Amino acid sequence: MDKKLQQQQQQQQPLQAKLAAFESKLKQNNLPVLTTTTTTTTTGAAAGAGAAAANSNKHVTKSTQHGNRQTTMKDSQGGHKERGDKSTTKYETLLNRYALPVAAQPVVMPLLSQVQRVNNDLTDKLSRLTRRNNIKFRELAAMQAQDKNTEALLALQTSIPEISQIFDVHCRIGSGTFSSVLLGTLQRERQLPEAQRRRFAIKHHNPTNHPERILRELECMFRMGGDHNVIGINCCIRYNDNVAFVMPFMSHDRFHDVYRSLSLLEVKEYLRNLLVALRHVHKFNVIHRDVKPSNILYNRRTGKFLLCDFGLAQRLTEDGSLIQASDLSGAAALLRDMDAAQQQLYRHEGNSLQAEAEAAALRQADPERRIRAAGGGTTAFESSPMEPTKKELAAQKADTQRLINRLRFINVNVDPNNYVVSTNSGRKEMHASRAGTPGYRPPEVLLRYPHQTTAVDVWAAGVIMLSMLSSLHPFFKAPSDCAALSEIMNLFGDLQVRKTAFMLDRLVLLTQKVGALDLKRVCMRFRYAAQFLSPEMQRRHRQADGNSELCRSCEQPTYNCICKHSTHQLETYEGLDIFPLHAYDLLSRLLEINPQRRITAEEALRHPFFSEHHRLVAGVPFSHQHQQQQQAGIAQLRSRESLPSTAGGSRGLKPYLSHPLGLSNSTRTAAASSTTHV
Ligand SMILES: Nc1ncnc2c1ncn2[C@@H]1O[C@H](COP(=O)(O)OP(=O)(O)OP(=O)(O)O)[C@@H](O)[C@H]1O
Secondary structure (H helix, E strand, O other): HHHHHHHHHHHHHHHHHHHHHHHHHHHHHHOOOOOOOOOOOOOOHHHHHHHHHHHHHHHHHHHHHHHHHHHHHHHOOOHHHEEEEEEEHHHHHHHHOOOOOOHHHHHHHHHHHHHHHHHHHHHHHHHHHHHHHHHOOOOOOHHHHHHHHHHHHHHHHHHHHHHHHHHEEEEEEOOOOEEEEEEEEEEOOOOOOHOOOOOEEEEOOOOOHHHHHHHHHHHHHHHHOOOOOOOOOOOOEEOOOOOEEEEEEEOOOOHHHHHHOOOOHHHHHHHHHHHHHHHHHHHHOEOOOOOOHHEEEEEOOOOOOEOOOOOEEEEEEEOOEEEEOOOOOOOOHHHHHHHHHHHHHOOOOOOOHHHHHHHHHHHHHOOOOOOOOHOOOOOOOOOOOOOHOOOOOOOHHHHHHHHHHHHOOOOOOOOOOOOOOEEOOOOOOOOOOOOOOOOOOHHHHHHHOOOOOOOOHHHHHHHHHHHHHHOOOOOOOOOEEEEEHHHHHHHHHHHHHHHHHHHHHHEEOOOOOOOEOHHHHHHHHHHHHHOOOOHHHHOOOOOOOOOOEEEEOOOOOOOHOOOOOOOOOOOOOOOOOOHHHHHHHHHHHOOOOOOOOOOOOHHHHOOHHHHOOOOOOOOOOOHHHHHHHHHHHHHHHOOOOOOOOOOHHHHHHOOOOOOOOOHHHHHHHHHHHHHOOO
């Protein structure tokens, strides 16, 4: 028994030493000292408890060291105290679990709360570190951008040395898949004040860029550019396999930064300018094929607009078939023509800062513009002052998510490489061009229809308008052509797409059945989400169970139903929208699924949306102001013959007639007799 006691005492010796050291530390830090120690424990049971206490003291000693650090650094922070208090209960549980003697608790408790403070301190440090890292990361990104800038400058100067003899190249202003675009000024204008020096955009094509693509772009810019909002070219410099185009520089706004805040007048100007450019390009029987915001240079301050990047452009022959790529036979003629027009090329001058400031001042001085712009941005609808509850906020989120899911839905069982087949299996399948940017490809491209026309660009203009009217960009986000067709179906209904597909000798294998949505209400739902989802609206339409009834088709609350043929009692949000009905009518014509019925750029420019008579009267809802105009204008456009509802394939198509709006009925009949079949 004595031996056992001896053993126990031996075991306790190191613990006692530790405890003594610990007590002295506590005294140094003015902390309450354990009054009852376990050192005198002699019995077996008491020895067990003592060991437990000693064990816990081991832990406490460590904590104390952290605690000291904590005391000096964070003692004054009340927030920590609160967290420490909360954690007390947690540590109480721990104490109970490890059966600490009651006498040890007064010491352990403050120490444990100090541990918690140390934790909090570490969390603070960590968040400070994360913040610092983020700043460093941003600096690194800026440095990388700077590196890319220098890289692009060096690449241009070394691969085309002549550039350095003519231009001061300042920085990189843009880059795409196929090129880097740099800002340059003429060396011979160095003596001019900064604001008067003409600026040029030097597009340096990647050496890997196919010569056919470069030639195509050059030809388009040379033959069509410099006029009608189409970018012109000053000169083209080639050195071995490196080519650079010199164009007038135009400072512009990123679409991403402005599309949500454009006034009605600005939207009109933007679209009008775009359609003017397209009408011009289409007159040359050329499809741009890459109409999208980043290929449009638009300066909100000056109102200037240029369509650029003809790298994917395709020319149609007189009979409407595409001139195949890789045809470089026209190169010699083009270069000859360019040589002959050398003087003319220099007509398209660079754009100095001074010229830009003058253009902006001129635009601001236009009194009509000022009045109309003021009217264009206003809405008679006041935003809701009521704060949404948590439940209402959740309902708002869920509503929007359901809508996004509905628009982006794609049946996962569909084979993305085999979602459309030809109905005419006998005929040899022709190549259908897919050139373009995802999200802007029209149904005929997604349906692999080989006879594509300039209507391809009109659809893309419609997608841009859709983003502007809905404040949702990009509107179509599809990762593949199959998903893109699904998204189009989700908006316009599957029936519309299937009908068109059948007209084009195509069968869509997508199994989703989905009803069409109302374009105007879809746009308004996104643009004025705050009003559509306001707590007042939710409360007004709440059912007894506290929820709103949902439309089965669009999955929105019935009062906000966005189905094209809705049978629900709808909230109309009268006076809320800054866009007149004409805008939505034009939108639906630009986004006509059937390419053969889609409005042309020329026709679109005559749409009542752009009519000068279409003026705004402040304080009166647009819908009232334009109801009459709309009825008159739209009736004119409806004169277009619709396609037969029974699908007879392209072989059975009735002639598609398009008449200038101004034509009288008799003239139309005469014109109809001379219109060729499409
Ligand atoms: N004349 C210009 N003035 C000012 N900036 C320009 C000009 N031309 C092009 N840029 C800028 O350079 C960017 C890239 O130009 P561009 O689209 O011609 O190149 P890309 O390589 O064909 O691009 P992508 O691969 O996106 O089609 C444009 O988005 C624009 O920001």
